[in-house]
Amino acid sequence: MAQKLSNLANKSKVKFGTIHGKPIVWLVADKNHAGYPSNSVTLVTNQIIKMLCFDAKESANSNSDRRSYGNNRYIYSNLRQWLNSAAAAGAWYTAQHSADAAPTSGNVWNGYNAYDGLAGFLNAFTADERAALLDSTITVGKSSTDGGGTETCTDKIFTLSCTEVGLSGDHTCGSKLAIFSDNSSRIATVTAECVANSNYNSNPSANAAWYYWLRDAYAGSARIARCVSSDGTLDWYNAYSGCYGLRPACNLSSDLLVSDSTDSDGCYTVIYNQAPTAPSTITVPSEVIGGENITVTWGASTDSDGNLAGYILEKKVDSGTWTQIYKGSARTYSVAVTYGSTSIQFRVKAYDTAGAESAYTTSASRTVINNRAPVISGSDGDLGSFSSAAPTHEYVVTDADGHQVDVVESLDGVAIKSYTVTLGQTNTLSLTSGQWLKLTNGQHTLTIKATDAKDASVVRTLTFTKAVTSVEFVQTVAMTADAMPTKALVNIQGNFPAGCTLQVWICNNGNDASPTWEDITTKALNSQKHFFTNTTKTASDWGVKVKVKLLHGSATETCYIQSIGGNFA
Structure with missing residues (x-):
């Protein structure tokens, strides 16, 4: 697993970049340092990693000091250009002003540690490492030869200022980094590889304390640059001296991932994991009812490392703060809308197994309708x-x-x-x-x-x-007759498929308590006349009634009576 770089305590060791074929060990020097990129962690190398000059002497310079001892203006220095170059061997140098000169053996003191033929400092860094370096705007103290005061430049790798290491030079450049407090905190030793790759005739022993360059000019000189001595105090020396050490610094994102634990060297290692892309969409219903649930859905993210783990969904109610309501691999979530709220909004981001997170994809704010359905x-x-x-x-x-x-x-x-x-x-x-x-x-x-x-x-x-299987109905009121009805014609329409049973009856004494019913089923189906056989009644008046019964039986089709009509005489 991994953690953010910002989780590490100051003075923690981190391996980042390569020099002399070995990883460079850096110290966490400060976090969110004033003037440096926001959300950044400042690193400075744990030891002096190389010995080289600040700047070569410039034979074409009109200033005699710079002609003989090098130029102490940092923004034009060979050191600055080399630190920020990823060029191949012998290709990093380009003249920075009309009198500029490369740090060849003839242009540095006694030819010690000429570096014009080296590859740029960043050449040995991986593409991920170079991409992780943040552009940092630094303030540099100038000499009176260049008008005094300070100026700024923007670099990825830089040397520290007197102010940043807690020393009082000729200028205030930035502010003190957290790890520097006294002379002891400023002392730096040289790595064994630094010594092994130096041709200085009085090299220090491996891991011995040594001098290292700062970036400020000595105000009263055109050729002298500030440095920290081997005892941690403020010192200075001619810019073209190749026997002084390099202890560079840089800024990395606080969100850069590092290992959870240290390796056998006591160092944390950087994990170069790309964050997932932000979810492509987020969809919230256009109508949001207070007291009801709504479903929020979002589009998929991609992850170049193939380790996408899931999504984090957050909501904001009214003018409140964002609150996490879901974390997992699904891309849909049902949310209860608080009754009485006035608005609700959602945002979602992706995360991977290493803890890297995408940017948010945010929905439009929805007005809450506070009306509950019946x-x-x-x-x-x-x-x-x-x-x-x-x-x-x-x-x-x-x-x-x-x-x-x-x-x-x-x-x-x-x-x-x-x-x-x-x-x-x-x-x-x-x-x-x-x-x-x-x-x-x-x-x-x-x-x-x-x-x-x-x-x-x-x-x-x-x-x-x-599921009606039979229907039966009888006229409730008899059709009035002036005299005894003797014949009738009844017609019945409907659907009577095979398997069903239809029965039709008629009577001419329909006003009796017990009418005499006569079966006319066949005649009704064929529109044939029926002659009544009954000649008696108990009621005072004659009257005709019809009775029908339809049984579904074994019919496989729909059975129904559509109409019944007819007349009598």
Whole structure:
């Protein structure tokens, strides 16, 4: 696993970059140091890693000191240019001003540690390491030869100023770094590789304390640059001296990942892990109702390292702070919207197994509609099968906001009743006999839709099956006759497939308590006249009635009576 560089304590050791074929060991010198890039950690090498001159002597310079001892203006120095170059051997140097000269053996003191033929300092760094270096604007003290005062430049690698190591030079350049407090804290030793790669005739022993360059000029001289002595005090020397050491610094992002623990050298190692891309989209419903749940979805992220782990979803209610509500691999999440809130907004980011995080993808802010939909008691479901009478269903409608609620009851998508409900009162959904008779056998759907004054609605859905196997009806009022009816013609229309049974009866004494029924099924189906056989009655008046019975039986098709008509005499 990994942790952020900013988690490390000051003076922690970090391996970063390479020189002389070995990793460079740096110290955490400060965090979020004033004047340096925001969210950065400042590193300075743990030891002196190389001996080389500040700047070569410049034979074409009109200033005699610089002609003989080198130039102490840091922004033009060979040291600065070499530190920030990734060029190959012998290709890093370019003249910085008209009199500038490369640090050849002829241009440095006694030819010690000429470095014009070396590759640039950053050449041995990996592409990831070079990309991790932050551009840092540094302040540099100038000599009176160059007008005195200070100037700035922007570099990735730089030497420290007198002020940054806690010494009082001729200028104030930046502010003191946290790890420097006294002479002891400023003392630096040379690495064994530094000594092994130096041709100075009085090299210090490996790991012995030594001098190292600072970036400030000695104010009263054109050729002398400031340095820290081997005892940690302020010192100075001619710029072209190749026997002084290099202890550079740099700034890295606080979010750069390093190992959780140190290696066998007591150093943390940098983990070059690319953060995932930000989720491509985030989708929030356009209508957000207080007190209800909404579903937030987001697009996928990609990860060049192939170690995408998941997503972190956050929400902000009204003008509050962002709060994490989900962390995991899913790309959808159901969120309860707080009733009474006025707005809600969401943002999502991706993270990988190494702890790197993408930028956020943020939704538009949604206005919360604080109106709760009405509630219909019960639940959706099936009422069962009905063969003789239509189903009924009792329900109660309530509304937490107390709004007027209108209800529409529908059968198979067609409204059959609309009214304004009394909240909390029991209501009964029922079908008229006509509606029931018109229904074919099979499954049907009843819906109850309740809509409040702010157009929030809820629907209850109920199903039932009509399974009528027989139908029978009798005229309730006899058709009046002035005299005894002797004949009649009855016609019946409908669908009577094989397997069903149809029976039709007629009587001419329909006003009697017990009429005399005569079977006319065949005649009714064929529109044939029937001659009554009955000649008696007990009631005062004659009257004609018709009775029909239809049994479904084994029929595989729909059975129904469409119409009955006729006349009598």
